Amino acid sequence: MIRLAIQKSGRLSEDSLNLIRECGISFVNSSLKLKTEATNFPLEILFLRDDDIPGYVADGVADIGIVGENVLVEEGKQELQVQKLGFSQCRLSIAVPKNTVYDDISGLEGKNIATSYPNLLQAYLSGEGVQAHIHTISGSVEIAPSIGLADAICDIVSSGSTLISNGLREVQTVFRSEAVLIAHPKLTEVKRQILNQLLFRIDAVRKAQKAKYILLNAPNAAIPRIKSLLPGMKAPSILPLTEEGWSSVHSVVNEDDFWEIIQKLREAGAQGILVVPIEKMIL
Ligand SMILES: Nc1ncnc2c1ncn2[C@@H]1O[C@H](COP(=O)(O)OP(=O)(O)OP(=O)(O)O)[C@@H](O)[C@H]1O
C-alpha cells in the first residue's frame, strides 16, 4: 500500500481527485473523512493542508503527494519532485496599487512587500539586486496595501481578477507554478513499484488529455495530402467507404495543432470530420 497526500480543500483538490479517478482508481470520498483507501489499487489517500504536504512526504509519513511547485520550492523541498501534472497553473507575482508610478524593479528598493512566500520573493529580489522589507502574512495578501500594511504584495495570480478587485496591478512575475507529484526519496522496492504503476497510468491519462481521435471522409485523390497532414501515432488508418472512390481516414491529433490541421484538412477535401476525446493513450 502506498500513501498519497493531497489537499483537503482548495485549488488543488478537485483536479487531484479527478486525476486519481481518471487513472481508474476508485475510492469513497466524504468531506468529513481525512483518510480513505482505494478499493481497486493499493493506495491510501490523506486529505491535508497543502503547506503540510512537502514536510509529510520528506519525513515519509506520506509516500507521495500532490502540491503546487510554489509551495514545494518555498519550503526548499524541490528535490522531492517527480513529475509536473499540468493543472493548477498559476504565477507568483508582485503587484502594486494601480495608480502607483512603477517603471522597473528598482522602484521596489526599500519598500514593504507583503507575501506568504518570503523565500521565493527574497531569492527573486536578491537575484535582481533589490533590497526590500518582506512582511510575511498567511493569507488575504491582496488586502495589505489598502490597509497600510505594505506598499506592494507578492501573491498567486491566475486570471488576475483578485488583483483587479483589490485595485492592484501586476508588475513582476517571480515564479511560474503548476501542480507536481512528489515522492519520498527512499521508498521501499514494493512502494516504488506501485509508484511506477501510478506514473504509467498518469502518463496515459495526460497524453490522452492532449490528443483527439479524428475520423473523416475524403475522395481517394485527396488521401496523399491528408496523410501528410495527419501523421497519427504511427500512420493514419485508411478504410474504403462503400461509396466508390472514397475512403475513411482515422488518426490522432494533438489538441494544440487541432484547429490549424482541421482547416488544412477541409481545404484538402476532407468531409464529415468527427473529433472524439481519447480516454487513455499508451504509446
Ligand atoms: N487562482 C489559482 N489558479 C490556479 N492555481 C492556483 C490558484 N491559486 C492557487 N493555486 C495553486 O493551488 C495551490 C493551493 O491554493 P489554495 O489557495 O487552495 O491554497 P491554501 O489557501 O494555502 O490552501 P490550504 O487550506 O490547503 O492551506 C497554490 O499553492 C497554487 O499552487
Ligand SMILES: O=P(O)(O)OC[C@H]1O[C@H](OP(=O)(O)OP(=O)(O)O)[C@H](O)[C@@H]1O
Ligand atoms: O488571479 P485569480 O484568478 O483571481 O486567482 C488568484 C487568487 O487565487 C488564490 O486564492 P483562492 O481563491 O484560492 O483563495 P485563498 O486566498 O483562500 O487561498 C490566490 O491566493 C489569489 O488570491
Ligand SMILES: [Mg+2]
Ligand atoms: Mg496553504
